[in-house]
Amino acid sequence: MGLEFLARVRRTTLWVGALAAIVGMTYSGFAAGGGLAAGAVWSLVNLFLVERLVVALTGSDRGTPAAARGAALALAGMLGLFAAGAFLLMALPAEPLLVGFGFPFGVMLLKACSTLLLESAAWRRFTASRWQVALAVALLIAATWAIAERSVAASGGAVAAGPSGAAHGDAAHADAAHGDAGEHGASSKPTMFPNFLGVVIEANHGKPWADALHHVEPVVFSLFVALLLSGIAIAANRRRALRPGRFQAGVELVVQGLFDFVASVLGEKHARRYLPFLGSLFLYILAMNWIGFVPGFHAATANINITAGLALCTFLFVQFTGMRELGFGGWVDHMAGSPRSAIEWGLVPIMLPIHIIGELAKPLSLACRLFGNIFGEDMLLVGFASLGIMMLGFIPNVPVGIPLQLPFLFFCLLTSTLQALVFTTLSTVYLLLMLPHDDHGHEGEAHPAH
Amino acid sequence: MPDPREEKPRDSSLRSAGLLLAIPTLLIVSPLVGFFLGSVVDRWLKCSPWGVLLGLVLGFVAAGRETYLIYRRYLAEEERSRRR
DSSP states (O other): OOHHHHHHHHHHHHHHHHHHHHHHHHHHOHHHHHHHHHHHHHHHHHHHHHHHHHHHHHSTTTTSHHHHHHHHHHHHHHHHHHHHHHHHHHHSOHHHHHHHHHHHHHHHHHHHHHHHHHTSHHHHHHTTOHHHHHHHHHHHHHHHHHHHHHHHHHTTSTTTTOSSHHHHHHHHHHHHHTTOHHHHHHHSOOOOOOBHHHHHHHHTTTOHHHHHHHHTHHHHHHHHHHHHHHHHHHHHHHTOOSSOOHHHHHHHHHHHHHHHHHHHHHOHHHHHHHHHHHHHHHHHHHHHHHHTTSTBOOOGGGSHHHHHHHHHHHHHHHHHHHHHHHHHHHHHHHHTTOOOSHHHHHTHHHHHHHHHHHHHHHHHHHHHHHHHHHHHHHHHHHHHHHHHHHHTTTSTTOOOOOOTTHHHHHHHHHHHHHHHHHHHHHHHHHHHHHSOGGGSSOOSOOOOOO | OOOTTSOOOOOTHHHHHHHHHHHHHHHHHHHHHHHHHHHHHHHHHTOTTHHHHHHHHHHHHHHHHHHHHHHHHHHHHHHHHHHO
């Protein structure tokens, strides 16, 4: 078994560790789940450093300065790892840490056993008949179910008496889905799918920093998306080549598509100037909408404060563009309805508030439309997921449900994209309405902006 | 062969669609903004319900005016693209 086997063990352990951490956090609290995850990560890093050390000492380039450097780094890493382990033992409970530590070894053992089993003659004889296999699988499921039920009954409802806020919060959510909806639903506000930040906040409920974090939860997710997009942009610009690789080509495709879109509304001349703002707006909203579909994350645009912020930025940008293109006097003239005759001047006290109302209506409509659609999508998915869990509520102690929200995920993916497009299209149109008529890439006589 | 420095003729259907997309939302939201501003004026000048009524009227007028201007712009774009 070579290094490739160890790479497969690492990948499998990551998945097993992540699943175990989620189950541990759900049923035993944040500390237990965190301990499982930390133990698994610690063990994987340890395994990686041992592998590096062994390769450096026994590989084909042993004795060379590079191998000696590799060995020294691996040893230094191990020292740091042991220090981190001591800290983890102080901060987290020992049992989950030890269980997490054992994950890679458990995976190795299972993979080795399965390799021996699958290559054996007895297995080939057993799997020759599909009915034999089906019967064996059915018996295995029944035996696992009986053992699980007996062990949960023996632990005396440990799930309901979870020590931390995270278990309480999620058990309350599961209870609501298992048919106590009338009792819980009447007193609680609509629930969302749990996210990483929400789990941390629930686990530390009552602490000042957790309460403060709860108020800025959407801002944290929007900041994460902004950093992610910035990272992609920086990475794409770092090693630009005349013959692009796949990553650069992908980014160029996106930028070209956005340029074509903006140019078809504003004309090429203005598209070059306003593409950075409008293109970033579209990608930012799209990424925030889509990240809500990733388990553990939350769509920040499902919060009115985020969409209002985006709409306000757009409104201020459009007004600033109007002032820059028309001059301050021209902008005031535009807001007053461009009076030219005595009657029009007389109507200025009426036209000015009318135009102000018309301008204020634009960001309000942008904010409310985006918020309403994304929040509604979240509610739709939560509702159908809860329904799916309730449908299997007759099976005791089984925290799974029929994924009724699955067909709606594809619908919501489409509407999320559409809402990002609508927001950007309307922002572009509002910009178009502010710009002078002669400057949108077409020939013809000049018209002042209306 | 077309000069790459020259602007490409662009399909204006997206511009027209975008202009028309703005109309329904402005029709609904402008009276709401007028209502809100009117209620602020009512609270400030203590002249309820005249502030709200005036705000609603101005909101409806703003909605109609914006719709008219956008539709006029849409017709101008359609005429320009037909001439091309």
